[in-house]
Amino acid sequence: MIYLDNNSTTQLDPRVLEVMMPFLTSEFGNAASSHTFGRRINNHVKSARENIAALLQCDPGEVVFTSGATEAVNLGLKGVAKNYRSKGNHIITANTEHPAVLDTCKSLEADGYDITYLPVDRDGLIDLMELKAAIKEATILICVMYVNNETGVIQPISDIADTAHEHGALFMCDATQAIGRIPINVYSLGIDLLAFSAHKFYGPKGIGGLFIQHKQPKVKMSPILHGGGHEHGLRSGTLNVPGIVGMAMAAQLAMNEMQRDADHVTMLRTYLEESLLKEENAFLNGSYDHRLYNTANLGFKGIDANVVIGRLQGIALSNGSACTSAIMEPSHVLKAMGLSNEDAYSSIRFSLGRFNSLMDIETTISTIKPLLVNAF
Template identity: 55%
Template sequence: MKDNIYLDNNSTTPIEPRVLDAMLPFLRENFANSNSAHHFGQAVNHKVKMARMQIAGFINAEHNEVIFTSGATESINIAIKGVAQNYSNRGKHIVTISTEHKAVLDTCKDLEGKGFTITYLPVLEDGLVNLADFDSAIRADTILVCVMYVNNETGVIQPIKEMASLVHAKGAAIMVDATQAVGKIDVDVDELNIDLLCFSGHKMYAPKGIGVLYVRKGANKIKLTPQMHGGGHEGGLRSGTLNVPGIVALAKACEIAEEEMKDNEKVIGDLRDRLENELLKLPNCSLNGSAVNRIYNTTNICFSGHDANVWIGRMRNISVSNGSACSSAIVEPSHVLKAMKLTDEDAFASLRFSLGKYNTGENIDTVIEKIRELTQSS
C-alpha cells in the first residue's frame, strides 16, 4: 500500500491516526455498553454524550437532533421512509433529483411500489438543477424533497439554501444528503434551514460503520416513523447497541476537520487544479459538470474514445473511479453522467479523481504521466 496513489477519497478515506488513537480505548478497556446502568457503562455513556455534542456543534445542531446510524445509507432510509409513513395523510408526493445517490433513488423506487408518487427532476448539462423547474415540481401534496449537497461523482454543489427556501414556501420538508460535504466545507443546518441531513464517518477520515441523521427539533420539528424497533435507542429512531468506538472516532474527525478545513481546501484544491489543467490538455478530453459550482477535491473527466475500465485495470498502483463505489459492481454507464446528457460511450470513457489530504504533488505528477501514456497506447 505504501506505493499506492489513492485518488478515490469520495469512495472512502483512510482513518486519520489521531482518530484511530481516540477510538482504540473504546475497543479495548472502555468496552462497556453505553446503555448499561452500572458505573462502567455510565462512564462510556458520558463519552457518547460528549461526542454527540461535538458532532452537533460541528453542523450547528442541538445535541438531541443528532441520531447515530451505521452510515448515510441507513440515515437516508430512516429519513425518507420515516417522513413518508408519518406524513402520508398530508400527501404522497416526493421530489428528488436524477443525479442523487442510489441510496435515495432506490428508496424512492421502493416507495413508488407502495403508492407514493416520485418526481425525478432532470439536471442541466453542468449537473445543476434549474431552480424554476425545481420550484414548479413542488406541489400541494409534496411532503418531502431530497437533494444531494455535493454530488459524489462530479463534485457539483447544489444551491441548498435557495432550495430549502423554495421547499418551505410550499410547506414541504427538505432532506439533504451531505455525505460529500461534511468535513470538507462548512455545513450549518440552521443557516441552510435544513430539516433532515445525512452523512457518513468514512468519507471524512473516520471508520466505516458510523453515520449521522440530523432531525430538526424545535418549533418546526420533523417527526419520523421508526423503521427499526427493539429498545427505543436514539430517541426511538434507531434501536440497537451504540457503536461507541465509531461515535468517539467521528467526534474526533469532526474536531480535526474544523481545524484543518480551510488549509485542506487550499492545498487539495491546488492539487486538483494542477491535475485537471494538465489532463484537459490531452486530446478529446473534457470536464464533466460545472467548473465553478463544485467541491475543491473532485474532478470528473471524459477521455472520449477510451475505455475507463480498461485504464483502471492498467493503473495497478493508482486508485481512481469511473462512478459511484456503491454501483461499481454493475457494468452500466453512470446514471449521474447520463442525466447530464453524456452518451453511454462518453460515460464509460470518464474517470473520477477525488483527492484527499494525504495526496502530494508527486502523486499528481505520476498520475498525469500515467494518463498521458494511456492516451498514447490505447
C-alpha cells in the first residue's frame, strides 16, 4: 500500500507503539486512583502533559485531554458560548472550516447563537477587512483553522488573533493539521484556545486535546461532559493513559524531527506536483505560497476524481475530508473557493507524510497518469 492520505490519519510511529505497550498490559491502573499504583500512573500522565505542552510552548496546566480534535472543538466552542453568553452571542468562523466546527456552529445557531461564516478568496484565504467588518459588539469568539485539511492552505493566524483581541473577543484555532508539522507557540500567535488530535502526527487515534489560555486573559469555560470532575472539571471521564502516553511520544518525536520531516516531505510533494501539473488541464487548488508543505490538492478538468481513486490499486488517495467522503457531494471547501461542481468533482487531495518514499511518488505518478485519460 502506498499511503498518500496523511491528512485523514497518519501511520502510528512504531516508537509510539513501543512506549504505549506497557500501559496496554501491565501498567493498567487508573490515573485518578489514590493508591500507589494509581499515583505511579498519574506521574506518567503528568510527564506526558509536559511533553505535549512543550510542543505547543504553553503551560502544562493549560492542556485538557479529550478523545480527539472533534471533542476539543465542541468543548471550545460550546464551553465559551455558554460561559460568555452574558457578554454576547455572536461567533465568527469561516465557511471552509472542518465539519467539526461547522456542525457545532449549526448546533449553536439552533440554540439561539448568531454565527457569521466568512467567505474565502480563490486561494482559500479569508480577508482580514471582511473579518473586521463582521465583528459586532456581541462578538465573543472568532474561530478559524490554522491549516485547511483539504488544501493545506495556512491562514494568517497571528493577524486574526490580533483582530479578535482588538475587539475584545477570544480567538480559537483548530490546529489539527498543523500540530507536529510546523512550529507552534500559542502565546506568540495570540491563540486563546487550540484543538488538536494525536493521530494527525503519528500518534494513536482516540486521544487529543484542547489548549485553554490561563493568562492575559484567562479563558473561562463551561464543561460539556459531567461526572467526576477530571481535567480541571472540564472533561470528566477516566483518562486514556495509553493514548496520552502515545501522544506525548509523538509530540517528542515531532519536536526532534520536524525539520527533517519537512525537508523530506517538501521534496516529495514538489516532485509529485510538478510532474502532475504538466498534464493537460491540470490545476492547483489553494494558495501556492500559503500552504502546508505536505498537501497538494490538484484538479484535472473533465475527469471524475472518484473514478480515478476507485481504479487505483494499492494507492490510498482522497477527494476531500475523510469525515465527509461518504457523502457524494462536491467539497464544501472547494466550492467556497469558487470552483464549479465539475471542477470540484475533478479534484484529488494528495497528503504526504513521514513514511513516504521517492519510490512511492514515482509509482503514484506512473500509475495515475494513464488513468487521467479515461476517467470520465
